[in-house]
Amino acid sequence: MQKITILIHCKDRPNIIATVTNFVAEKQGNIVYIDQHVDREQNIFFMRLESEFVHETFSADAFRDAFKNTLADNFDMKWRIYSSARKPKMALFISKYDHCLYDLLGRYNSGELNLEIPFIISNHLDLKPIADSFKIPFFHIPVTKDTKELAEQQQLELLESHNIDFIVLARYMQIISPKLISKYPNKIINIHHSFLPAFVGAKPYHSAFKRGVKIIGATSHYVTEELDAGPIIDQGVARVSHTHSIEDLIAKGRDLEKIVLANAVKLHTNRKVMVYNNKTVIFS
Amino acid sequence: MQKITILIHCKDRPNIIATVTNFVAEKQGNIVYIDQHVDREQNIFFMRLESEFVHETFSADAFRDAFKNTLADNFDMKWRIYSSARKPKMALFISKYDHCLYDLLGRYNSGELNLEIPFIISNHLDLKPIADSFKIPFFHIPVTKDTKELAEQQQLELLESHNIDFIVLARYMQIISPKLISKYPNKIINIHHSFLPAFVGAKPYHSAFKRGVKIIGATSHYVTEELDAGPIIDQGVARVSHTHSIEDLIAKGRDLEKIVLANAVKLHTNRKVMVYNNKTVIFS
Amino acid sequence: MQKITILIHCKDRPNIIATVTNFVAEKQGNIVYIDQHVDREQNIFFMRLESEFVHETFSADAFRDAFKNTLADNFDMKWRIYSSARKPKMALFISKYDHCLYDLLGRYNSGELNLEIPFIISNHLDLKPIADSFKIPFFHIPVTKDTKELAEQQQLELLESHNIDFIVLARYMQIISPKLISKYPNKIINIHHSFLPAFVGAKPYHSAFKRGVKIIGATSHYVTEELDAGPIIDQGVARVSHTHSIEDLIAKGRDLEKIVLANAVKLHTNRKVMVYNNKTVIFS
């Protein structure tokens, strides 16, 4: 049995659902999941559909071709069809903070994540022992003002030579360049340690402390050129009070960051996220 | 324009979605919402679909007939089709606690609830002034051991003569009889002041205090013959600590009860709840 | 028996706690609650203490004098001593939204709030029937560009003639002038319908929708001259998703606003809030 996931968005108009479900039925697919959304402000239709195919002759590529010619072009759809046969490949970018790294690698080792991690890149050597203990290749690519361009070139070569599908910045403390972003549009996931759009930029826990908020947050989002302004995938919050120092906020925040980033990774790899107009549609 | 909501459940099998969406398309309906769920343990398929019809000649009754004959009987579906033209009628049962009453009537007056409240029944007179101030007819039906049967008869007559669709027990402190339950199956909503299944029965805040829980809850559910064991519609929780007395738990709980009951009322009246095997499927 | 609540803050130094608790013990008081906090960044000590006095001869005023002369002046304390004998008087300012009004009046009528509401002021007539049904005097003071100064004069006269202790802006849609703020410093509570500091200013739900946040919030805070930037008292949050329209956010937000504002009112009237450096210390 093969399983495919179809993601579609296009201008809303009547009968899209019936047309798509019909098409899948004609191809002998059994729809096991369907969800749809209409953004009434933008008049955009979104759909996520999972279908199982039992015929031995089923070919995901042939299905894609037929879908494109019969349906997608007519409705002027943006679409993607993923086969469950291939696990997405994730590159991890880290610096010196280890909590998200431990969390993701622990989940990875437990089999909780449906992905492969071909390697880890860091601009520091500090966390190499953790990568080693989990037996994941670790590449040290330092970044200074002078070496930034070269470093990026090295990163790109690694990403391309390993056929990386998406990148996770697990508290990677460097700005990603427009060039890299443009090569991985909506495929670079960052964790920001605040409840965006509050406290954009550096040291958000310090700002939260100074403002005296009663709830802190963390936000996972796709990276776009504007800092901390990309499409939000998930957010989490925790109560704090005057008794908490900045260090307490940072410690509490670590637990938020771990979970909010892991949620984003799972949603992305399970093909549950669509992006439109700098916002996400999450079919969960 | 008319709008209908279709709720379906039946044994799962291939092509139900395509068949139903086709049917609606044939009848010139534009599907504006579709959601589906398969309970893989029970092998049951659930579906909720909203469709708009612009043709002047559209008749919800004719659609129902066609749906039944063409589709529902073939697939052995349990189904309901609601027209947006009719607002559901809700009877409120209350006793002496006023917080859920104030909350629901405040929302009702603000136009937040898509329903009508033909009357309020109470076994006490205490809250009549509130009903009066909101200009809702109030019927005082006292319940004692001796008058229980008579009281129920009076209740039933009121319910039937006003074509009541569903009943909300807003902290009504009497047990509902099997007879009344059987006449309104999955149509009587209760709010229980605990996180069910913890603390079934009387005085749950006292039990929660005694057990030393760190989180309290409230649960809205459909009433079945077994006490506090009916299908759960919504639950809410709030943190508590050793500093909270029983009275504090009760006060904090009131806010949970109000919101969890109001959520259930909204989900029910918006036709978003299906019941199967003593559990709910909530298409929200 | 009389009960007093002491709130203190001053520069931190050794032995404040022992000195204060000794003083209360000497005056035959039994301390039933003590909590303290040190802001280590600012080196400021905060304390809240409740004490019961059973002697018939106890006088809160005499206690205040002795406290001032013996203790407060030595330690250069900012302090307040409240007697439980007097309920605080709250003025409600409203405009056209009724949800916070219904919520507060429902709680007030149920005896949940330890305060008096001598009157309600509104710049519109729409909600007068609600004030009437709860039998609270309602003053209609319209505010236009031309009448703003006059309106404020009328407000001040009402506030002063009724010995109002604090003001609650229950979705009052006018800017409060610096003059009024300076007369009620940290005594005007506002509810802002966002998770501050995100979405300051008008139409925060629209901004939240546009940004695609996954969690919305509400914030109660004391009013200062800078818009939506005063000390935060409480915050609440709720999950949202792409399925929610702006109207859905507004509806969900109403429940947050009600609870977050009611919490602030309860904390304030129970003398649990201290303000320092535009932040609150909440002894809850």
Next chain:
Amino acid sequence: MQKITILIHCKDRPNIIATVTNFVAEKQGNIVYIDQHVDREQNIFFMRLESEFVHETFSADAFRDAFKNTLADNFDMKWRIYSSARKPKMALFISKYDHCLYDLLGRYNSGELNLEIPFIISNHLDLKPIADSFKIPFFHIPVTKDTKELAEQQQLELLESHNIDFIVLARYMQIISPKLISKYPNKIINIHHSFLPAFVGAKPYHSAFKRGVKIIGATSHYVTEELDAGPIIDQGVARVSHTHSIEDLIAKGRDLEKIVLANAVKLHTNRKVMVYNNKTVIFS
């Protein structure tokens, strides 16, 4: 500078706070934290106090003696005085689930936990590689019906020879015997994968799924002889829906378990938990 933490509980009576704070002041201690609680139902007074001593001659042992003789015996106090000089030693008991293990060891390695882990005990060999990668001694003590008593003897010897202060059952799948419990009263922390007291015993996620709850939970508690009925330290919850399978509940629950167990470990090692009447007082 030395720092001590004093935990006290005794029958409530006037002037305890003044007497204790006086005593500390006499000994040249500067109180940097004080919190107190009175259980009015039981009439029990609880207190937690942190004090710093700068004199070189300060001796925690001498302080303990003086405290006992001057104060504790008079007031018939239960008390403990901890010096910050000594880190508590924690033994980890595990079986086959690795998520709590990864989480605790990640925090331990990051320096987030104020404790030492002399060893890990498991009744299975599966997780030995993880212990190895974190360089923590691992003892494999299998438990079968026949070897249960012997196994316990081995456990006790390890615990005693390493001066273990408390035990954490990180999803250890064996019942702890009354003998071991009596040697470590309120010093064995368990994580139960439900919102206690709902779903006591085995397979709580299965029971939660069957009941159709809309929120699942996890509970950390001290182990007592009655299964899952000991004093609750912390609880956490997460929303679920009909779309979640049992496996989804288990996966979501893992994140709850990790955080709720870590919270308990931190509260315990920071001496913030007192136990009375099978309930906890948490001074956080």
